[in-house]
Amino acid sequence: MTLDLKNDPELIREYEEHHQAVWPEIVHSIRSAGVYSMEIYRYDTRLVMFMEVPDDFDFGQKAEADQNNPAVQAWENLMWKYQQALPVSRPGEKWMLMDKIFELDQDGVRPQPATNR
Numbered sequence: 412m413t414l415d416l417k418n419d420p421e422l423i424r425e426y427e428e429h430h431q432a433v434w435p436e437i438v439h440s441i442r443s444a445g446v447y448s449m450e451i452y453r454y455d456t457r458l459v460m461f462m463e464v465p466d467d468f469d470f471g472q473k474a475e476a477d478q479n480n481p482a483v484q485a486w487e488n489l490m491w492k493y494q495q496a497l498p499v500s501r502p503g504e505k506w507m508l509m510d511k512i513f514e515l516d517q518d519g520v521r522p523q524p525a526t527n528r
Contacts, residue, residue, distance in 0.1 A: 449463075
């Protein structure tokens with residue numbers, strides 16, 4: 412998934428500080444949704460998030476649970492101080508799913524299915 416940060420060095424510093432001490436309620440929400448692991452990388456203002464989830468993970472169910480969780484809503488509102496939607500995002504969209512186009516693992520290169528997004 413990908414998202415942009417606002418182009419402000421002080422805001423970027425604060426955003427990274429928040430991610431050194433993510434609220435326990437947020438970690439619990441992520442884990443209880445079935446997320447095995449999550450990593451966020453930053454290059455300049457671009458963020459990329461990798462999530463390892465079970466095959467039956469449902470982003471819609473996670474979004475619905477987040478909408479009904481006051482702690483997640485407070486965290487998301489705070490993070491929006493630092494984040495900005497991608498130019499191609501529709502109103503209300505934040506993190507955007509990306510298409511995987513290449514994978515190399517210990518067994519070699521895996522062809523990726525074509526997607527239409």
